Amino acid sequence: MKLLVFGKTGQVARELQRLAPDATYLGRDEADLTNPAACAAAIAASDAQAIINAAAWTAVDKAETEEAAATTVNGDAPTAMAQAAAAKGVPFLHISTDYVFDGAGDQPFTPDHPTAPQNAYGRSKLAGEKGVRAASGNHLILRTSWVVSAHGANFVKTMLRLGAERESLNVVADQIGGPTPAAAIADALLTAAKAMTQGASGGTHHFSGAPDTSWADFARAIMAEANLPCRINDIPTAEYPTPAKRPLNSRLDCSAFTAAFGIPRPDWRQGLKAIVKELTQ
Numbered sequence: 001m002k003l004l005v006f007g008k009t010g011q012v013a014r015e016l017q018r019l020a021p022d023a024t025y026l027g028r029d030e031a032d033l034t035n036p037a038a039c040a041a042a043i044a045a046s047d048a049q050a051i052i053n054a055a056a057w058t059a060v061d062k063a064e065t066e067e068a069a070a071t072t073v074n075g076d077a078p079t080a081m082a083q084a085a086a087a088k089g090v091p092f093l094h095i096s097t098d099y100v101f102d103g104a105g106d107q108p109f110t111p112d113h114p115t116a117p118q119n120a121y122g123r124s125k126l127a128g129e130k131g132v133r134a135a136s137g138n139h140l141i142l143r144t145s146w147v148v149s150a151h152g153a154n155f156v157k158t159m160l161r162l163g164a165e166r167e168s169l170n171v172v173a174d175q176i177g178g179p180t181p182a183a184a185i186a187d188a189l190l191t192a193a194k195a196m197t198q199g200a201s202g203g204t205h206h207f208s209g210a211p212d213t214s215w216a217d218f219a220r221a222i223m224a225e226a227n228l229p230c231r232i233n234d235i236p237t238a239e240y241p242t243p244a245k246r247p248l249n250s251r252l253d254c255s256a257f258t259a260a261f262g263i264p265r266p267d268w269r270q271g272l273k274a275i276v277k278e279l280t281q
Helices: 011-019 036-044 067-088 120-134 155-165 182-197 215-225 255-261 268-280
Strands: 003-006 024-026 050-053 092-097 139-144 168-172 203-206 231-235
Touching: 003 036, 011 024, 011 182, 036 067, 050 067, 050 182, 067 092, 067 120, 067 139, 092 120, 092 182, 120 139, 139 182, 155 168, 155 215, 155 268, 168 215, 182 255, 182 268, 203 255, 215 231, 215 268
Parallel strands: 003 024, 003 050, 050 092, 092 139, 139 203, 168 231
Antiparallel strands: none
């Protein structure tokens, strides 16, 4: 399968390179997502059998003051990519987020649940979803949550750094979701891409790690895995204000994705073990 991937340095893109080293990877210098037309042109010039967009604006809080820029990267660029892929009859796979929902309640969100993003980042990602669907090609929108790996900036790396420096940390305990190893997302995308090149339909699906947990309990698991004595104190979201409103409920119902592609939810505890091992070697 000839594969074209947008993204080189992000968490999922790095894991894709491990699993599919022969694919073509476009970084910012080759395909700048602030220039959607250039992204479409890269697809038009490619002979790839499937396209994966693993690039995005991921600075959630920064999007509050730069929503137009975030929307260009997360909305206009994937729209242009999807249109170019549809014109060539090539499957297009795109990563989205639980932030397109309102974060209310305590039940896992299904793919067809009404969207109602509560922050600029969520709105920018929803714009991308709408554009990808409107392109009318065979596409997969894969919503995920709480992405972690040994690369880039993420919760695991932050906790390991702070946990080595401090005796205790205050961590939010009333936000619940599924930490998702980037390696598992990369593997799921490759499996789905292969199936789609063979005629499988995509659609909008959910994929997040299991079991659902709180940020505080996740932090405790990180400290235990790394043998750090740092104590985790539970605090409510109200005591940790951020520019962008965070959802209290990030649970995702992933059953439709498992049924369609045979891919179960990954156990984040196994993913965490691998991440900590890589970072400490």
